[in-house]
Amino acid sequence: KNQVEQSPQSLIILEGKNCTLQCNYTVSPFSNLRWYKQDTGRGPVSLTIMTFSENTKSNGRYTATLDADTKQSSLHITASQLSDSASYICVVRVEGSTLGRLYFGRGTQLTVWP
Amino acid sequence: KAGVTQTPRYLIKTRGQQVTLSCSPISGHRSVSWYQQTPGQGLQFLFEYFSETQRNKGNFPGRFSGRQFSNSRSEMNVSTLELGDSALYLCASSSGLAEVSTDTQYFGPGTRLTVL
Numbered sequence: 001k002n003q004v005e006q007s008p009q010s011l012i013i014l015e016g017k018n019c020t021l022q023c024n025y026t027v028s029p030f031s032n033l034r035w036y037k038q039d040t041g042r043g044p045v046s047l048t049i050m051t052f053s054e055n056t057k058s059n060g061r062y063t064a065t066l067d068a069d070t071k072q073s074s075l076h077i078t079a080s081q082l083s084d085s086a087s088y089i090c091v092v093r094v095e096g097s098t099l100g101r102l103y104f105g106r107g108t109q110l111t112v113w114p
Numbered sequence: 115k116a117g118v119t120q121t122p123r124y125l126i127k128t129r130g131q132q133v134t135l136s137c138s139p140i141s142g143h144r145s146v147s148w149y150q151q152t153p154g155q156g157l158q159f160l161f162e163y164f165s166e167t168q169r170n171k172g173n174f175p176g177r178f179s180g181r182q183f184s185n186s187r188s189e190m191n192v193s194t195l196e197l198g199d200s201a202l203y204l205c206a207s208s209s210g211l212a213e214v215s216t217d218t219q220y221f222g223p224g225t226r227l228t229v230l
Contacts, residue, residue: 032216043118043204043221044157051216089157101170106156 002027004092006105014113017080021108023073023090031095035064035075038087038107047075047088077110085112116141118207118222126228132193135225137205139186145169145210146188147219148180151202163188164210192227200229 004025013019025033032051036044048057050066050073057064061084063076077084087107094101119138127133139146147170148160159172163182182188186207192199203226206219 041223043206043223045221046218049216049218102159104157104159 002092002094002103004090004103004105006088006090006108008108009106010109010111012111012113013080015080015082018076018078019080019110021075021077021088021090021110023075023105025071025073025090025092025103025105027071027092027094027103029095030068030071031093033066033073034091034093035062035073036089036091038089040086044089080112082112082114085110118205118220120203120205120222120225122225123223124226124228126230127195128230129195129197131195132191133195133227135190135192135203135205135227137188137190137207137222139188139205139207140220143207143209143220144186145208146182146186147206147208148188148190149204149206150174151204151224152200157204160190169210195229197229200227202226 007022032049034049035047037047038044047062048059048064050064052068061078066073087109089107090105092103121136137146145164147162150158160174160178161168161180162170166182177193180190202224204221204224206221208217208219
């Protein structure tokens, strides 16, 4: 069964600290994995996209990694800021599909305290 | 360019009523997808429209329907509302080119529907 599991469900860190969010998937055949950031009251915004051949990709203070063998991805946030408080959603796309074959994790709710 | 817009932003209805939500995609995008988001279930795919045709459909009852117009604007309709339909409804637009596996979806701000 195609599934995307994210951990932890919620996380609280102090401003300036680093954190890592996890995404495990059983989706097959794999096409790509995307991390979204969703601020409260807004729609998700794409942070990074990882394809099968990519191990690491950075977007500012956000670094995503992908291990296609173990079907795991992580999103590392460096030197967190208050504006990083949001829900982070992992989405995996099935190969050869249109957008209807996207599998969503339930997200990790990150809270950054001053 | 302008982002995805959704109207209305907030809506309160009672059980049994019906509701229509609207989504205007980014100019040039031909695909519009609809999602239901609740705290317990996360994002759930409703359906996708491409060039006025429903291309994909999620596992929702027939009370949930949609359509897309020739200008790519889309509407979603929910009939006979139930309490469990209370959620944030998001639409997302993209170019919709299936061969572009990295095609990005751009989400609107959502419509918050409350069913009393």
